Amino acid sequence: MPTERHGGELVGTLRFAHPTGVNWRARCALPTLRLFSGGGWGDSDDHPPVATQPLSGYVPPTMNTPEVPKSIRRLAGRAIADFDMIREGDRILVGLSGGKDSLTLLWLLRNLARRAPVRFEVGAVTIDPRIEGFDPGRLRDYLAAFGVPYFFVSEPIAELAERHMGKDSFCAFCARMKRGLIYRTAREQGYNVIALGQHLDDLAESFLMSAFHGGQLRTMKAHYRIDAGDLRVIRPLVYVRERQTRDFAAAAELPVIPDSCPACFAKPTEREHMKALLAREEDLHPRLFRNLRTAMDPLMRADDPPEREDGRAVPSSGVAAGHEG
Ligand code: SF4
Numbered sequence: 001m002p003t004e005r006h007g008g009e010l011v012g013t014l015r016f017a018h019p020t021g022v023n024w025r026a027r028c029a030l031p032t033l034r035l036f037s038g039g040g041w042g043d044s045d046d047h048p049p050v051a052t053q054p055l056s057g058y059v060p061p062t063m064n065t066p067e068v069p070k071s072i073r074r075l076a077g078r079a080i081a082d083f084d085m086i087r088e089g090d091r092i093l094v095g096l097s098g099g100k101d102s103l104t105l106l107w108l109l110r111n112l113a114r115r116a117p118v119r120f121e122v123g124a125v126t127i128d129p130r131i132e133g134f135d136p137g138r139l140r141d142y143l144a145a146f147g148v149p150y151f152f153v154s155e156p157i158a159e160l161a162e163r164h165m166g167k168d169s170f171c172a173f174c175a176r177m178k179r180g181l182i183y184r185t186a187r188e189q190g191y192n193v194i195a196l197g198q199h200l201d202d203l204a205e206s207f208l209m210s211a212f213h214g215g216q217l218r219t220m221k222a223h224y225r226i227d228a229g230d231l232r233v234i235r236p237l238v239y240v241r242e243r244q245t246r247d248f249a250a251a252a253e254l255p256v257i258p259d260s261c262p263a264c265f266a267k268p269t270e271r272e273h274m275k276a277l278l279a280r281e282e283d284l285h286p287r288l289f290r291n292l293r294t295a296m297d298p299l300m301r302a303d304d305p306p307e308r309e310d311g312r313a314v315p316s317s318g319v320a321a322g323h324e325g
Pocket residue numbers: 129131134170171172174175261262263264265322323324
């Protein structure tokens with residue numbers, strides 16, 4: 001079996017057919033324990049470990065973790081450092097909807113965990129709202145093949161909405177329910193950080209919707225502590241463009257679940273309208289998103305008023321509610 005050094009691990013390579021129909025290259029990690037050697041966040045290639053020592057027990061073969069491009073790692077690394085998102089010993093739970101953004105975020109953090117100057121762990125949780133036409137179930141087989149700690153929570157949110165929705169839109173109710181279930185899973189499983197996949201395009205769209213329809217200068221925060229105080233929420237992709245996650249998802253053949261939730265994606269949304277508006281403007285002004293990022297920086301940092309526990313950045317209009325990435 002050929003072996004190589006990969007991210008500080010001694011690995012061998014196997015090839016086998018996976019039930020998804022894709023022939024995968026599998027990484028068989030030989031038992032080692034890596035000690036981080038310091039260095040930057042995502043701006044360089046693998047840092048060699050200071051030392052390795054044997055682990056007791058056998059590490060079973062896993063699929064090769066998809067390699068996220070350096071262009072994404074570099075931008076995410078800068079955001080992580082700018083907003084002090086990841087700290088020594090963090091246990092990070094990625095909110096995995098199955099969209100291209102949350103899948104990219106999962107592999108980004110798994111990549112960074114091999115290279116980062118601090119030690120942290122990464123798992124994932126998917127909330128299945130049991131909405132007809134939206135089936136994230138196949139993520140279970142996919143992630144099992146990589147050995148990612150993974151939690152799949154199925155909850156009849158559509159049924160609950162009929163009884164408890166109140167004045168919310170269904171999507172706002174669903175987003176709030178999903179966020180609460182993510183928090184509960186994190187607490188039960190001992191995670192202290194929730195990672196969400198919103199990117200720069202999402203933040204820009206939320207910013208415009210809030211200004212246009214809510215009369216407020218708001219967007220999603222890059223990093224904050226929830227009201228209850230026990231969990232932090234981070235968004236490492238806040239400097240990354242949507243087209244970068246789309247390109248990576250296609251290149252890595254990620255099992256993206258299309259934005260097919262009939263509750264939110266069957267008809268054009270206000271977010272889609274803002275997306276089109278921004279695209280037209282960017283054609284004329286290529287630095288548009290760089291400028292928007294600068295303009296939004298204080299809003300991404302602002303502590304007051306805090307984001308609500310349902311993740312909504314714009315309480316007065318609810319326009320920032322929706323899919324978890
Ligand atoms: S799009 Fe809206 S309704 Fe559909 S799963 Fe996401 S949050 Fe729920």
